[in-house]
Each structure stands twice: as C-alpha cells, then as structure tokens.
Amino acid sequence: MKVLIVDDEPLAIANLEHILSDIQGISVVGTAKTGLAALHAFEARKPDLLLIDVDMPGMDGLSLAHELNCRGRPQIIFVTAFDRFASRAFDVEATDFVLKPVEPVRLGDAVERARQRLLVAPIMNAVHDAARHALPAAPDTAQTPEPDQVYWAKVGNRALRINVRNIRRIEACKDYVFIHTDQRKHMVRTTMATLERELEGTAIRRVHRSHMINLHDIQEVIAEGNSRKITLTDGTEIPVGRNFRDRLRPIGETRPPHRTDSPSTANSRPGEQHRA
16 A cells, blocks of 8 residues: 655654554655645655645645545545544545554554555445436426336236335345345345346446345445455445446446356346355
8 A cells, every 4th residue: 555644744754654664565655744745746656545744834734635535535544743633634534533642553553444445445436426327317496306216026916116216125046036125025036137137227236146235225335355245224234246346336437348157148047146
C-alpha cells in the first residue's frame, strides 16, 4: 500500500516514517509540508493512503481532504494533536483519526483499517454506481410518476405479483429459488439465469451462483483474505462469488472475459445455479 505523509513539521514526518517502516506491506512514496504540495504529490504518485496533519498553514488538512475526495477518494487518516477536529474529520469520510503523540499500535490499527477499506472499495464503488443507474430518474412534477417495477412469479398454478422494491434477496435451491420479500418467502420454480434476464435494469443483482441481492439493502462489504461477503440491513451475510465481482463494476469499465461456464449464459440448465 502506497502512503503519502502530509505534515508541516519535519520531526512529525520522520516519526511517522519510522513507525510505518515496521508495518508490513507499506511503502512511503513521498512527503509534503503543505496542502498544495500534497495535491501535486497525489497526482504524481497516486498513493492509496494519506496521513494528514489538520493544522497546517495555508490549506489545512480538512480542506485538503475535501479536494482529494474530488480527485479519486483515497483513504485518509488524520494525524493531529487537536482532538477538537475529530467530528469534522469524519464529515470528510476519513478512515481514522489518530492523536499525537502517535502510538505505533494505534497507527498500525488505523493503517489496517485503511487496508481493509481499500480491499472492498472496488465493490462498494461499483455497488453505488449500479444502484444509481438502477434508480429511475426523478419524474417531472407535471407528469404521472412511473409505476412500481413488478415481477410476476409463477407459484404453482398462480401468477403472484411482487414489487421489485420489496425483494430483499433471492437464493437458489436446486431447481427452485426462494424470493425473500419484506413480508414472506416465495418458492418459485425457475433458474437464477432466467431471473437475471427478467430483473435486468432493476436494483436486484446477482453476486454469487446461488444469491441475488437488492443493492439498496447492503449494509457493508467485508474482506476476508481474497474472499468478500456482503452484510444486508437485516444482518444476513451473502458471499460474493469471485466470478461475479465484475458484475458490479461501474458501467463503462473494461471487463475481463467471462469463463465459458459463466452462469449468465442463456443456456444455463435448471439446477446448475446452486453450485458454490
């Protein structure tokens, strides 16, 4: 992980460099003594994480963080002697806030938190982008609002109307799927591949061979080694399949080629979606 240190005090910079040298996987790619110099260094060296003092002459650390959030949203840890800045630091979505004098263990914990956030950042950015595109445009006040998106589920000899916005998640079970809504769970004989096609353009996205979720129900994304899982607002944990992470990539981003056995192919056979 590449780190840029921003502080107007040379001794503070030297102390942070010393502490960071003992943290595995960290590379200090530069230092800066002013906010303006930090912006130039950020553009030139593309750090993953910035350690920023708050009280600096000219552009202070908070103003610098605002500017950085407009240029790529790196991870930011504020390192300062003044705890009165803490609440304002999190207003700019800082990863952590560490007080001087800096304790190595405390800074190590903050760096690890930033590392974990970096691991899940691509998924979260993709989720936000996908959710934004899934939402219908705000209707003109002079026009009739768009009707709710509806999925007609075939349950036995009935066709059941389900508002898509009420779908929390969908799980596969052999030749059936269970559609979990706010009120109940519906068992429907269909395949995940078919559901993908029928729910295209909605906030329901497939994240695993056996799972689809409502993007608006995501509470957090957790990285555990090379694996990822999503926690929904009701506490349910859903694994993110390695072959499905690119499904959440921002629109327009280059996508790696799918394997020939991708579950999104049109000729998916009933029952194949339940494999892990």
